[in-house]
Amino acid sequence: MNKIFALAGVVIKELYRRKDFYVLFVLTALITVGAGMANFFHDDKIVRYVKDLCLLLIWVSALVIAIVTTSRQIPAEREARTIFPLLAKPVSRGQVIVGKFLGCWLATGVALLVFYVFFAIIIGSKEQHWPVLIYLQAAWMQWLMLAIVIGMVLLGSIYFAAPSSTSTISFVVVVGILLLGGHLNVIALQQPEPMQTLLAVIYYGMPHLEWYDLRDFVVYNLGSASLLATLLATLYAALWTGIFLFLAWLGFHRKSLTT
């Protein structure tokens, strides 16, 4: 386990020594603070729009950090050839995969925490209301969703050599799932065969990332989701992450790496 944490530590160090996170955080902060200061049409419910905008920016920023960071892990190790001194040590490729996953997940978790603390301060100062439980639940669910995304991107990075291809394909897939995932079964019913069956298979066979989106709960102060639902969502995320990491290991453990 120490080896996995050591590998994860390097990923986290890389993230905070690069500029990506800071740029995204500053952008999110500027846009949110700017929107919060505006008072369009003297609307008393302006705070809802600010919440909506801020949460959207947090979602986009967290996805960008997770996908971009993860997609370059293995390819960058191969391109910079740092993988060779690493694998010449007593570390298995499975440990490398898990260490990279853990590093990316913890790094995005830290980023998410910073984003949500900023969000809570901005919104709390406007609403004078601090629903900490729902913020924690929303952040936890988003972090679980990111675990699935990171696992998926790590799998893609084993097969696509260029980080840009992995990032692009991952963005398309993730955004596709988030926008259409919940409606695919309804769309399937309106299609002729064999499209109907195909869409139904995709609907039941894909990870439902949209289930982890609690933004409406936060924006409209709907309270928190049930503990059972959170627990089931946690198990579902663990299952999908495990599947992706196992497939990534299958692809990586026998791969020839020539110096």
Added chain:
Amino acid sequence: MNYVAVRQGFFFNIARFQSAQPARPCVAIMSTILKTEKLRVEYRSREFRQAAKVALNALDLEVHAGEVFGFLGPNGAGKTTTMNVLLGFVPPSGGTASLFGIDVREPIARQRIGYLPELTYYYKFLTAEELLRFYAKIFGIARREAEQRIAALLKLVELEHAARRPIKSYSKGMQQRVGLAQALINNPDLLILDEPTSGLDPLGRMKVREIIQRLKNEGKTVFFSSHELGEVETVCDRVAIVHQGELKAVGSVAEISAGHDNLEKAFLKIVGFQTASPT
């Protein structure tokens, strides 16, 4: 301090560092440290209907404890492929390879080896201290011992002053010294060196030869590939010559060179190179 003095101080430190390390009693004299049996590696072609390329064919090799073993061959002979198999980068298509009696496919086989690649490949956003700490964790070295070794190694390679600077700010020479430090972090019993003198100036080459000799005196086993036959002749106890993926000769330098003026001429004869006859 001039260049030569810096280099001399650096390599003097290496001798002091190694003699300060506790000796491992478990390496018996003449025990086999590295072994390959009928080792075969094929690279499948991505082209349709193209035959697989045989990079290594039935390679039998044994390296014993405490010897300096030179691994020779022209470009494309299979030296790098052999090293890639030994280090677990490439799975063998057939046969077996082991380090300390453990199959190289097991990560634990690499617990007692140090590897110095031909060029420096390290995380440039880390400092030398962080890099060594990271590798120490990978080897499972206890924190207190790791800190002591890191301090000693940084002193050894004369990087104390730059220990907390990112590696990306280092000169090429400093990066090579980080490479040496990381190869010694676990006080290895077997050092695998991939063309260790490639790209070094004559003084640097001479000093690398000194290091190899000192490692041998410490009871370490050194396995290295090289194109520098003069250097191999000077430091190696035994050599192996591979050509076109097959082992062509193995033995002491004297045995290989017998009947020839020197190792270079023997090497050229073994790999089938025809020298131009005088007109």
